[in-house]
Amino acid sequence: MAIEHTYDDRLVAFLDIDNTLYSKSFKIAQEMGVRIHAYFVSLGLSDEEASKLHLQYYTQYGLALRGLRRHYGVDPIDFNDKCDGSIPLEDILKPDPRLRQLLQDIDRSKCRVWALTNAYDTHAERVLKILNLRDQIEGVVFCDYLEEDFDCKPEPTFYLQAMQKAGVRDPTKCLFVDDSLGNVEGAKNVGWLRCVHFRETEAVEALCIKHTSEDQEKLLGENEIIVIEDLQQLRDVWSDVFVQTEN
């Protein structure tokens, strides 16, 4: 008997995690950068060599770990423990009730909510738990560091795997938000619709920025990527998936 895959006709909103579900002002990316650099140095490289190779691997492979694995045979779990795993996230990140409400206001009869991250699942789960959002996320698509040659955003295969995991066949049913424009373009390239680039501005900076709407028009004209500065704007750009409230 043929195995029937179960698919679901609802939309799926895929949300990036790092620097999207929390502000980049927490400087978690910098914490990660310091640890990844130290990892390169621990392999016997000088500071200068470490910086050069880190950039090279990031550019060439999308993630430093993929280069480290290929050329230095590093143990991905050791890497994860010493980099993402050693950041004192519990002391840095705080739940944001407005963000939780935003996810709660997504009408789940119309749209399911998944996370899509280039981190490993331990980091993803930890962040979602600290942010008090885990129960709002149906599933997490993460980089499987245990696979020999794992995929990551913005490779097309990674988005296609995400669809398979979430049980969605039609790419036009997929919505996406990420703070990396490259990742958003990757989603757009596999046919996901209404892809959103979350381009957070610093509070002070926001006061003097006047070019955003112009930039947005340019992006919309070129590849239909929507730019937002605050996740609450998802209520406008994906208005059909939110529960309608009075007033």
Ligand SMILES: [Mg+2]
């Ligand atoms: Mg991110």
